[in-house]
Amino acid sequence: MLLPSTLITFALGISLLKTSTASPSQSVQKWDANACAVVVCGPAQNGLPGRDGRDGKEGPKGEKGSQGLQGLKGSQGPPGKMGPAGLVGGKGSPGEKGTKGDIGAKGGTRAFSSAEKGAKGDRGKWWLQGNSGLQGPKGQIGSPGLKGDKGSVGEKGTKGDSGLSEINLLKRQVSTLEGQLRALQSSFSKYKQVIMFPNGRIVGEKIFMTSGYEGNFDSLKQRCSQAGGQLASPRNAAENAAIQQIVVLYNKSVFLGINDIQTEGRFKYLNGENIVYSNWQTGEPNNDKGIEDCVEVHSSGKWNDKSCGEKRLIVCEF
The missing domain is CATH 3.10.100.10 (Mannose-Binding Protein A, subunit A)
Incomplete structure (x- = not known):
């Protein structure tokens, strides 16, 4: 029990060694080494700080509380790593046959100026082929190509009849006479x-x-x-x-x-x-x-x- 204004220290069979004052607001009494020291703070304004409770025994564990309310949805995390490549798509159906091109100049290769390149199509997704770009305008007809190489010599034809030679003329006259003779024979x-x-x-x-x-x-x-x-x-x-x-x-x-x-x-x-x-x-x-x-x-x-x-x-x- 604390008395109002003094600190009393009792020691069984031990005498008081010394009394000192720490400060005007605190009185400290010390005993010899073989005695138990008890410090009692009187009405001083501020006493010494007490020890924390780390030396105390851990209290009993409380019961598990009920589940709290679900927290708010967190913000979207960073994008994951790129997935593996998809399977190759099947072969598409053949497109329609294009229109026949212009015939080149006779005797050589015909040169054409290249048409302007069409606009680049939008890039498709990495596993799909993008759309084809628009076809560029038709280029102008190029200048005539170089003269082609000379073709191989054809087979020799059969020998034709000579012009109005004397032999052919005689043959025609004989043929005419034969026709007239047949007509005369028929009439006869x-x-x-x-x-x-x-x-x-x-x-x-x-x-x-x-x-x-x-x-x-x-x-x-x-x-x-x-x-x-x-x-x-x-x-x-x-x-x-x-x-x-x-x-x-x-x-x-x-x-x-x-x-x-x-x-x-x-x-x-x-x-x-x-x-x-x-x-x-x-x-x-x-x-x-x-x-x-x-x-x-x-x-x-x-x-x-x-x-x-x-x-x-x-x-x-x-």
Whole structure:
């Protein structure tokens, strides 16, 4: 227990050695070395500092407190290291075929000035190919290239005929004479056959002849064919008049090489061509009784359709 104004030190069996004053505000009493020292501060203004509690025993551990509230989200950390490269992309589909370029000058390589370079495309991501830049404008046509090397010599051609040499001229003359000879032989053969038919008529290049034979259409056609001709088939008024003269001379009607056997009402020559000339009698052809398919010529020169089975005078043309 502290007394109001003095410090009392008790020591059992030990005497007081010395009393000293540290300062006007503090009184310190000391004992000998074998005694326990007790310092009691009186009413001095400031005493000596006390010892910290490091020498004290650690108190019991408190219970775990409840989890506190979640703190605010921290700021974004620095970027991480670059990741490994991605797999190579598949091959793209081929682009459309470009337009054909201009043809170079003949005989050499054609030079072209390079077109201006298009603008550089944006750089894509490191694992993707960037977009292609825009195509630059077409460059101007360059000057003609150097003359090309001379080509190799071609194979030797076959020897051509010489110009209008004397031999070629003779060959042509012989060829012309041979053609004329063939024409004469053909004409001679024709006239030789016509000898069988007296009392004929000539109109232009045609000869109309009769032998006086009478028969139906088919037999007359066959006789004329065997003689190298055919039944008379007038194609104009002059030829029809020559046939008329023979009819008057023999006073017998003749069959022409004209009929409508194939198609009723459509008269044709023996070669199947449609007729180009006619001289029908008034009211003819009328196909009387439905059996008149052949054509006869009267002394008047007029035509009439008649049954092909009737017999008429033969007149052939050569």
